[in-house]
Amino acid sequence: MYERLKAMLIKEFIQVLRDPRMRFVVFIIPAVQTIIFGYAVNTDVRHVATAIYDLDNSSQSRELADRFLQSGYFELTERVSDEARARELIDRGEVKALLRMNHGFGAGLIGGRGATVQLILDGTDSNTAGIVLNYAVRIANGYGSQLQLAAVQRAAGRSLPVHGVELASRAWYNENLESRNYFVPAVITNIVFIITMLLSSMAVVREKEIGTIEQVIVTPIGKGEFILGKTVPFVLIGFINVALVSLVAVFWFEVPLRGSLMLLFGSTAVFLMSSLGIGLLISTISRTQQQAMMSAFFVIFPAMLLSGFAFPIESMPEPVQWLTYLNPMRFFLVIIRSIFQKGVGLEILWPQLLALSIIGVVILTLAIARFKKNLS
Amino acid sequence: MPEPQPQAAATAPPLPPAVVLRELTRRFGDFTAVNRVSLEVTRGEIFGFLGPNGAGKSTTIRMLCGILPPTSGSGSVAGFDIASQSEQIKKQIGYMSQKFSLYEDLTVEENIDFYSGIYRIPGAKKRERKEWVIEMAGLADRRGARTATLSGGWKQRLALGCAILHEPPIVFLDEPTSGVDPVSRRSFWELIYRLAGAGVTIFVTTHYLEEAECCDRLGFIFGGELIALGSPAELKKGFPGEIVALECERPFEVLKRVEALPGVRQATLFGAGLHLTVDRAETLIPALREALPDLEVHLERIAPSLEDLFVSFMEARTG
Known part of the structure; x- marks a missing residue:
């Protein structure tokens, strides 16, 4: 057993490391991907391009506009003076928000009738629009309650104590709510999943396509020896990917890594059962590398969308949520994010690891059962 | 054996x-x-x-x-x-x-x-x-x-x-x-x-x-x-019939003429000449000379080669 496995492993490593394209895929792509994700995937909403359409031009309307601009969330792109220009800016996407105050805004406030301010948002990106709306409501309400308080104090002729509720919020694990801390470690799941699944399926199918498998399967090599020989190199490559992404995350993006490295690599090993199992399954149904690649993409997209990487699982319809329980990436993602940000250990993460083990064992068993040592 | x-x-x-x-x-x-x-x-x-x-x-x-x-x-x-x-x-x-x-x-x-x-x-x-x-x-x-x-x-x-x-x-x-x-x-x-x-x-x-x-x-x-x-x-040894090798100029044209002759079961191009599968070479060689008076031909009975054999097998199968 050992000797054949050794021969397989030596051969596989020579083939992977000798091919410059493979070296690029294994060593360069994970680092580059992480850097791209770190800069591009950023859901923090700041400096929203804003146009102000102030028809009132009173001290009240100017003050409200100033409050918007000084909040740090809104940035003035242009002050517009007619409807057509305002529409044009939004149509062109040059502004994401338009703050409009009509004639009588200030007079309404002074007269105690109240006034309306209009905020028009570019709803194309519903996520961002929702967040911007939230900020705007807070600013408008803040201004409103300050005016009310002032009016009441004026009427009373003296200063009154304020009996309000003040919210003192603190975000644990990610104090500054940096979306980067949330997304960069998660790149590990994508990279490890895609690279190990794709490369292992292609490594088997390439032998079918070129015909070298014919010479191997007429030897007395065991099915288990062949499968191990084909998968063990990718276990190692998976570990290299985790290490590379973690290094970039921690030293380039300064994402905290609070949990145990042992647990990080241990859970990666458990996750690899699933990704390599799927890779093997794909190799049993594909004859050419192109077919293998197409099949892999059929798996990758739903697996990523239903993992909670970008879209929260809690906001999916319930039947779809059930589906996500079949997805190994879902569990691995929770584990990785928890290890990086919360620093928690097995005592918290065992249910995810258990689920990952069950999925892995089932997929791997299925793949090994389907794998035939012949040409039919 | x-x-x-x-x-x-x-x-x-x-x-x-x-x-x-x-x-x-x-x-x-x-x-x-x-x-x-x-x-x-x-x-x-x-x-x-x-x-x-x-x-x-x-x-x-x-x-x-x-x-x-x-x-x-x-x-x-x-x-x-x-x-x-x-x-x-x-x-x-x-x-x-x-x-x-x-x-x-x-x-x-x-x-x-x-x-x-x-x-x-x-x-x-x-x-x-x-x-x-x-x-x-x-x-x-x-x-x-x-x-x-x-x-x-x-x-x-x-x-x-x-x-x-x-x-x-x-x-x-x-x-x-x-x-x-x-x-x-x-x-x-x-x-x-x-x-x-x-x-x-x-x-x-x-x-x-x-x-x-x-x-x-x-x-x-x-x-x-x-x-x-x-x-x-x-x-x-089990080859059915005998083989006559025919050497001549432009064998492709001769092929059509000899195919029609009685006693010739099969004629195939072979190198620079023709191989004819016949029932009896002894009687056919003079008949061939008579049938092709205008041509300078060289006729000889030869032992069948494997190629003759397999060509005949294949022709028999495909008709």
């Missing part, structure tokens, strides 16, 4: 036949690639499996090597059943596929090391076998070269070397010399003789008739069916 017996068989208890096929059949969907083929190959003989492309030669060999399950019928190699004991068979055989199937991105030595690991050749012997293969293939100067850079003849010899690293008693060669120059082909056959001389059973497919002449026994397969079986001499 006076078959050369391997030396091992003389002292050891009688071994089962090297290869046995009984009504062996393989279908791919509606297409029957191998149709109820039965034959036996004794130990130590060079058995040639002959037939045009697509006749079912490779499919048969793959079934015998245990890498393609048969649809029906049975077979055994070295006494092991091809359907249920393929893993035992794999220890007894060497196989060289039609397409070069060593790793082109590995060097000569890396390929040899890989297969000697897979065949679990013991440490002490590893080095000796490796040197043997490199010497046999003439690759002493190219041991560190990637296999992709080798020419056809070298690749073929290296593939053979890797297939017989573990010194199997039975070797299957699937068109081992296709696409190789005549000099390499000849030296390859010298290797086959050397192996056979050492008692190894060789099962070789080919569509070269001069290679078929080198075999102890031949099976001719056409359209998936075995249509002739025997030694080259036996097969030629």
Whole structure:
């Protein structure tokens, strides 16, 4: 057993490391991907391009506009003076928000009738629009309650104590709510999943396509020896990917890594059962590398969308949520994010690891059962 | 039949036949690639499996090597059943596929090391076998070269070397010399003789008739069916009719004229002349001279070659 496995492993490593394209895929792509994700995937909403359409031009309307601009969330792109220009800016996407105050805004406030301010948002990106709306409501309400308080104090002729509720919020694990801390470690799941699944399926199918498998399967090599020989190199490559992404995350993006490295690599090993199992399954149904690649993409997209990487699982319809329980990436993602940000250990993460083990064992068993040592 | 017996068989208890096929059949969907083929190959003989492309030669060999399950019928190699004991068979055989199937991105030595690991050749012997293969293939100067850079003849010899690293008693060669120059082909056959001389059973497919002449026994397969079986001499003896060789100018034009003559069963272009299959050469030669008075022809009765034989088989089959 050992000797054949050794021969397989030596051969596989020579083939992977000798091919410059493979070296690029294994060593360069994970680092580059992480850097791209770190800069591009950023859901923090700041400096929203804003146009102000102030028809009132009173001290009240100017003050409200100033409050918007000084909040740090809104940035003035242009002050517009007619409807057509305002529409044009939004149509062109040059502004994401338009703050409009009509004639009588200030007079309404002074007269105690109240006034309306209009905020028009570019709803194309519903996520961002929702967040911007939230900020705007807070600013408008803040201004409103300050005016009310002032009016009441004026009427009373003296200063009154304020009996309000003040919210003192603190975000644990990610104090500054940096979306980067949330997304960069998660790149590990994508990279490890895609690279190990794709490369292992292609490594088997390439032998079918070129015909070298014919010479191997007429030897007395065991099915288990062949499968191990084909998968063990990718276990190692998976570990290299985790290490590379973690290094970039921690030293380039300064994402905290609070949990145990042992647990990080241990859970990666458990996750690899699933990704390599799927890779093997794909190799049993594909004859050419192109077919293998197409099949892999059929798996990758739903697996990523239903993992909670970008879209929260809690906001999916319930039947779809059930589906996500079949997805190994879902569990691995929770584990990785928890290890990086919360620093928690097995005592918290065992249910995810258990689920990952069950999925892995089932997929791997299925793949090994389907794998035939012949040409039919 | 006076078959050369391997030396091992003389002292050891009688071994089962090297290869046995009984009504062996393989279908791919509606297409029957191998149709109820039965034959036996004794130990130590060079058995040639002959037939045009697509006749079912490779499919048969793959079934015998245990890498393609048969649809029906049975077979055994070295006494092991091809359907249920393929893993035992794999220890007894060497196989060289039609397409070069060593790793082109590995060097000569890396390929040899890989297969000697897979065949679990013991440490002490590893080095000796490796040197043997490199010497046999003439690759002493190219041991560190990637296999992709080798020419056809070298690749073929290296593939053979890797297939017989573990010194199997039975070797299957699937068109081992296709696409190789005549000099390499000849030296390859010298290797086959050397192996056979050492008692190894060789099962070789080919569509070269001069290679078929080198075999102890031949099976001719056409359209998936075995249509002739025997030694080259036996097969030629069983040829129906006699052969007249006709040499002339522009044989293609003459072909049409002689085909119509009574007593000529078949006429085929052959080299620079024609081969006519006739009932009796003695009576036909004068008749031919009479029928072609305007031409300068040379007529001669010759012994049928394997090519005559197989052309007649194929024509009989296809009508």
